[in-house]
Amino acid sequence: MPHTAPDPPVLCVFPTPAELVDGLAHFIIKAQKESVEKKGRFTIALSGGSLPKQLSGLINNPAVKWDKWHVFYADERVVPLDHEDSNHALCVRELFSKVTPGVPREQIHTIDPDLLDDLEELSDAYEKELIQEFAMKDSARFPVFDLILLGIGPDGHTCSLFPGHELLSEEDRWVAYIEDSPKPPPKRITFTYPVLNHAARVAFVASGAGKQDTLHTVLDEPEQGLPASRVRPAHPGHLYWFVDQAAAEKVQYPRTPFKL
Numbered sequence: 001m002p003h004t005a006p007d008p009p010v011l012c013v014f015p016t017p018a019e020l021v022d023g024l025a026h027f028i029i030k031a032q033k034e035s036v037e038k039k040g041r042f043t044i045a046l047s048g049g050s051l052p053k054q055l056s057g058l059i060n061n062p063a064v065k066w067d068k069w070h071v072f073y074a075d076e077r078v079v080p081l082d083h084e085d086s087n088h089a090l091c092v093r094e095l096f097s098k099v100t101p102g103v104p105r106e107q108i109h110t111i112d113p114d115l116l117d118d119l120e121e122l123s124d125a126y127e128k129e130l131i132q133e134f135a136m137k138d139s140a141r142f143p144v145f146d147l148i149l150l151g152i153g154p155d156g157h158t159c160s161l162f163p164g165h166e167l168l169s170e171e172d173r174w175v176a177y178i179e180d181s182p183k184p185p186p187k188r189i190t191f192t193y194p195v196l197n198h199a200a201r202v203a204f205v206a207s208g209a210g211k212q213d214t215l216h217t218v219l220d221e222p223e224q225g226l227p228a229s230r231v232r233p234a235h236p237g238h239l240y241w242f243v244d245q246a247a248a249e250k251v252q253y254p255r256t257p258f259k260l
């Protein structure tokens with residue numbers, strides 16, 4: 001089969017953080033609609049950090065079909081589910097607790113809180129949840145998420161894939177663990193590139209002047225190989241950057257007008 005190169009990233013820049021929140025909500029709802037029409041469900045992976053707050057445009061929006069959502073975490077900190085460092089707890093606080101009726105609890109896939117002492121088992125169990133969700137046939141090699149939402153750290157990390165870490169070359173496992181995260185807390189599990197780079201859509205979200213230098217390096221100098229630059233979903237997948245003007249100030253990469 002001829003190899004088709006990944007599509008170039010699509011960069012959407014919004015004048016203000018509020019317009020970014022609105023545009024992102026619109027984009028997510030469009031992806032949800034397409035997926036639900038095609039398959040009756042919407043598979044989405046969320047990140048921690050500032051991302052959950054950026055999803056506020058979905059709250060009280062009647063177009064969101066929460067009961068069709070099947071939610072995973074692109075990375076998760078190895079802490080109890082109600083711990084203040086937990087990405088799940090953060091998403092519950094910022095999003096899921098604010099919508100009723102929301103996503104059925106069994107459709108929100110958390111790490112298994114009984115396995116926190118064994119990282120190998122914890123990440124294997126989460127990988128098995130992925131296998132189940134995507135009803136993998138023996139021959140299917142990757143899960144294909146409808147949408148994965150990612151953030152970016154000042155060092156260019158995304159999920160819990162940090163610069164120079166051995167996990168950057170992981171080609172087999174879909175979920176891996178790390179015990180030495182430079183961003184606390186140190187123990188985390190994370191999707192690997194085989195998952196990120198087979199999604200139908202991946203969208204990075206970045207807001208604020210603090211992201212300027214990182215965004216410039218990731219988008220204008222991908223050859224530097226920062227972890228976020230290595231997210232390139234295979235054809236026919238698409239990669240989007242949703243950012244505000246403050247974050248995009250130093251970026252030369254061409255912008256695509258966002259159509260509502």
Ligand SMILES: O=C(O)[C@H](O)[C@@H](O)[C@H](O)[C@H](O)COP(=O)(O)O
Nearest residue numbers: 047048049050151152153158159
């Ligand atoms: O759990 C985590 O720590 C995140 O998933 C991580 O990858 C995050 O997305 C980036 O560090 C960006 O964080 P900010 O959005 O807070 O800058």
